[in-house]
Amino acid sequence: MSATGDPQQADDLLERTRAFIRDTVIPAEPAPGTTLDAQELERLRELARAAGVYAPHLPVEYGGIGLPITAWSPIFQAAGYSPIGPSVLGCMAPDEGNAHLLEKIGTPGQKHDYLGPLARGEVRSAFAMTEPHPGAGSDPEALRTTAVEVDGGWRIDGEKRYISGAEGAGFFIVMARTEHGATMFLVDAGTPGLRVGRDIRTTEHAIAGGHSHVHFDDCRVGADAVLGEPHEGFRYAQVRLGPARLTHCMRWLGLARRSLDIALDRAESRELFGSRLRDLGLAQALIADSVIDIEASDALIASCATALATDPREGARLSSIAKVFCSEAIVRVVDRAIQLCGGDGVSDDLPLASYWGEVRPFRIYDGANETHRWAIARRASSARRRAMAADADAAAAGGAA
Ligand SMILES: Cc1cc2nc3c(=O)[nH]c(=O)nc-3n(C[C@H](O)[C@H](O)[C@H](O)COP(=O)(O)OP(=O)(O)OC[C@H]3O[C@@H](n4cnc5c(N)ncnc54)[C@H](O)[C@@H]3O)c2cc1C
Numbered sequence: 001m002s003a004t005g006d007p008q009q010a011d012d013l014l015e016r017t018r019a020f021i022r023d024t025v026i027p028a029e030p031a032p033g034t035t036l037d038a039q040e041l042e043r044l045r046e047l048a049r050a051a052g053v054y055a056p057h058l059p060v061e062y063g064g065i066g067l068p069i070t071a072w073s074p075i076f077q078a079a080g081y082s083p084i085g086p087s088v089l090g091c092m093a094p095d096e097g098n099a100h101l102l103e104k105i106g107t108p109g110q111k112h113d114y115l116g117p118l119a120r121g122e123v124r125s126a127f128a129m130t131e132p133h134p135g136a137g138s139d140p141e142a143l144r145t146t147a148v149e150v151d152g153g154w155r156i157d158g159e160k161r162y163i164s165g166a167e168g169a170g171f172f173i174v175m176a177r178t179e180h181g182a183t184m185f186l187v188d189a190g191t192p193g194l195r196v197g198r199d200i201r202t203t204e205h206a207i208a209g210g211h212s213h214v215h216f217d218d219c220r221v222g223a224d225a226v227l228g229e230p231h232e233g234f235r236y237a238q239v240r241l242g243p244a245r246l247t248h249c250m251r252w253l254g255l256a257r258r259s260l261d262i263a264l265d266r267a268e269s270r271e272l273f274g275s276r277l278r279d280l281g282l283a284q285a286l287i288a289d290s291v292i293d294i295e296a297s298d299a300l301i302a303s304c305a306t307a308l309a310t311d312p313r314e315g316a317r318l319s320s321i322a323k324v325f326c327s328e329a330i331v332r333v334v335d336r337a338i339q340l341c342g343g344d345g346v347s348d349d350l351p352l353a354s355y356w357g358e359v360r361p362f363r364i365y366d367g368a369n370e371t372h373r374w375a376i377a378r379r380a381s382s383a384r385r386r387a388m389a390a391d392a393d394a395a396a397a398g399g400a401a
Pocket of ligand 1: 139
């Protein structure tokens with residue numbers, strides 16, 4: 001079925017996605033702070049396919065539903081209402097961003113060999129960019145992993161860290177420094193010289209396959225392993241990251257909504273000082289601020305999605321702004337929900353503390369918020385300089401006339 005561009009079909013899909021998450025996914029959630037086991041994930045994905053809610057974002061030719069990016073947000077938020085929902089629906093990071101990149105820049109052969117199996121949920125993937133100090137992190141120019149051309153292909157050497165989903169991934173998209181910039185490579189798991197090392201435990205557990213160190217020692221790949229064109233890696237990283245940042249905003253906003261719902265239910269049932277918690281002014285302030293954070297995030301996501309679909313430059317600018325605002329607003333919403341639930345908020349009796357652990361790293365990955373603020377400020381200053389120069393030119397032209 002294709003829901004592309006048809007509001008009625010999109011509404012119907014949203015209702016079915018919400019029902020699927022409520023009736024099938026939430027009852028199957030693992031204990032807070034643990035990762036869904038692979039067999040259970042496959043069972044749930046089968047049910048998602050049967051319910052017609054799997055891969056809402058992927059092209060129809062690859063087995064997806066084919067929604068345009070402007071229609072993703074409500075669906076991704078509905079999926080994100082459960083921390084395992086996006087994985088079950090096949091729209092979780094890093095696969096979702098990797099699929100987008102393959103669709104945009106992959107050769108027909110790469111789409112057949114990598115995007116097809118990824119879209120069908122037959123393999124998982126990883127995106128390997130970040131490196132140990134002094135390598136690439138916030139500053140991609142510090143990239144130290146190298147790829148040099150050898151007879152019949154390339155040799156990759158280096159070390160990556162925090163590579164989400166690395167354990168059990170079928171393939172890796174690897175960023176490496178090449179003679180004229182950086183190049184992205186598709187490297188199959190099991191390629192000699194590629195080794196998945198230590199899993200770095202973080203507060204985040206929603207992604208299967210951990211956040212691992214990955215080592216490349218004399219790792220040889222063929223010429224056809226180059227994703228897109230050689231030396232275009234830094235540009236391609238932005239192709240991937242603009243939408244990928246925004247879909248993180250969408251998914252985690254769904255979890256913020258769930259957190260607020262948990263807090264609202266508690267505020268309804270809890271009696272304190274002779275009244276319901278929901279009727280105490282300071283509690284109402286916490287609730288109101290969360291509603292405002294959610295609505296503002298929702299609006300920013302919608303305008304950024306429209307820009308990404310129509311004007312990539314404006315889309316990139318807004319995706320930085322949305323990433324910073326949403327990642328902070330979402331953490332605030334979860335934190336206020338914890339506060340409203342008192343001791344239970346930080347206990348294992350409620351999932352809120354684990355939700356905080358899921359959303360907090362978003363202020364660090366997809367570009368740390370400080371890096372984005374830096375870029376936002378520089379863009380604002382240069383736009384102002386351009387406007388001043390244009391005004392001066394217009395005044396000079398007027399004077400000359
Ligand atoms: C849960 C999780 C999953 C991840 N998954 C992946 C993955 O799948 N693939 C991948 O490649 N990487 C992944 N990462 C890595 C992530 O992208 C990096 O952690 C991030 O880019 C920051 O790099 P760094 O950790 O090296 O911190 P650093 O680069 O050392 O930055 C440290 C701090 O410096 C500050 N800073 C940055 N820029 C500026 C600035 N311009 N001005 C002032 N201060 C600044 C920020 O506060 C930043 O947090 C993941 C990380 C986490 C936590």
